[in-house]
Amino acid sequence: MPTMTVDGYPLAYAEAGSGPPLVMIHGTLGDQRSWGGQMTDFGARYHAMAVSLRHCWPGTWSEGGDFTIARHTADIAGFIKGLGAGKVRLIGHSRGGHIAFRVAQHHPELLEALVLLEPGGELDASLGGAPPAGNQASAFGRAAALIAEGKTEEGLTVVAEHTGGPGAWAKRSEARKTVNRDNATTLLGQINEQRSPYAKAEAQSIRTRTLLAGGDQSQPQFGRILDALEATMPNATRVTIPKAAHSVQADNPAAFNAAVLAFLAAA
Numbered sequence: 287m288p289t290m291t292v293d294g295y296p297l298a299y300a301e302a303g304s305g306p307p308l309v310m311i312h313g314t315l316g317d318q319r320s321w322g323g324q325m326t327d328f329g330a331r332y333h334a335m336a337v338s339l340r341h342c343w344p345g346t347w348s349e350g351g352d353f354t355i356a357r358h359t360a361d362i363a364g365f366i367k368g369l370g371a372g373k374v375r376l377i378g379h380s381r382g383g384h385i386a387f388r389v390a391q392h393h394p395e396l397l398e399a400l401v402l403l404e405p406g407g408e409l410d411a412s413l414g415g416a417p418p419a420g421n422q423a424s425a426f427g428r429a430a431a432l433i434a435e436g437k438t439e440e441g442l443t444v445v446a447e448h449t450g451g452p453g454a455w456a457k458r459s460e461a462r463k464t465v466n467r468d469n470a471t472t473l474l475g476q477i478n479e480q481r482s483p484y485a486k487a488e489a490q491s492i493r494t495r496t497l498l499a500g501g502d503q504s505q506p507q508f509g510r511i512l513d514a515l516e517a518t519m520p521n522a523t524r525v526t527i528p529k530a531a532h533s534v535q536a537d538n539p540a541a542f543n544a545a546v547l548a549f550l551a552a553a
Contacts, residue, residue: 287344292364298344299337299365303329306398307371308550310336311362313380313406314426314476315445315466317343320379323539324546331547332375337365339382341475343468353475355482359388366396373398375550379535380406380449384481390492399553400496401546402515404508404532405484412486413514422448422507423477430473438470445473449532451505462536484511489518496522497549501530501537508532523549 289296300318302325310328312320321336328334339358341347362385366374375398378386383405390400408422409415425448432441439455442463446455458466496519500512516524525545530537 290365290368292361292368295340295361296345297337297340297361297365299335300325301329301333301335302326303332303334305332307366307369307374308332308334309362309366309374309376310334311376311378311382311385312336312339312342313378313382314449315442315469315473316379316382317465317469319343319461319465321535323535324543327539327543327547332550333371337362339385341472343465347471347475350475351478353472354479355385355388356480358385359392362386362389363393363396366393375399375401377401377403377546378405379403380532381476387484387488387492390494390496391488394492394494397494399550400492400494401499401549402496402512403499403534403542404501404504405511405515406508407481407511408483409511409514410483410485413484413489413518414510415483426473427477430477433470433473438467441473442466442470449505451531454531459536462533484514486518489515490520492519493521495553497546498522498524499527499534499542499545500524501527501532501534503529503531503537504534505532525549 289298310321317338318336376386383402384407429441429444443455498512527534527541535542
């Protein structure tokens with residue numbers, strides 16, 4: 287498994303193919319394996335790389351203050367620079383979509399194109415955010431408390447049902463459950479991640495050509511974020527993937543891959 291050391295930490299990643307660089311960022315409780323359904327298709331046209339964020343599998347979480355949005359944003363920017371291959375196509379899912387948004391905001395010179403797949407977080411008042419803001423932090427806090435007590439399955443169920451609706455954990459494949467279990471303790475770091483809400487001025491500042499993607503069966507909070515970003519980002523288009531909930535790339539990889547490849551080819 288290849289690694290690249292960024293600010294003293296070895297970031298592990300999976301890779302496939304050759305050609306222009308394409309980097310993928312996983313979401314909460316995920317790692318590089320979250321993109322298993324994309325490696326072959328994306329690797330046929332690009333040098334596809336799925337990065338495991340700092341402390342995610344094959345790494346481990348330990349006490350400390352470096353499981354933050356800012357730290358992971360800096361890691362991805364450092365990884366892209368370390369490739370020495372010029373601008374990349376950057377894809378982020380859920381929490382990884384939030385990180386990808388921040389990379390585009392702070393390091394636009396690194397990006398050729400951007401794909402935000404149901405980016406996670408909340409909207410501030412400038413984008414119509416209103417109560418019940420904080421629901422995600424509350425749900426993830428409850429889940430982290432359960433995991434800290436050794437009740438891992440119960441905690442993972444809370445996260446799965448918050449993002450995927452009732453029964454989401456039970457419906458998940460064993461392969462996906464294994465990835466989540468392997469990363470369960472990262473939630474203890476994530477509850478202190480210092481994630482800021484999306485703001486209108488931030489979204490307006492991102493000029494990178496962007497694809498906003500979501501599933502037709504996803505929970506409404508993700509649609510609200512996509513709606514706000516679609517109305518605000520100046521160079522964004524949107525696609526809805528059929529037969530998919532929040533884990534769009536796993537629920538319908540063929541349709542998701544085709545949509546992303548078509549978007550990237552149209553540059």
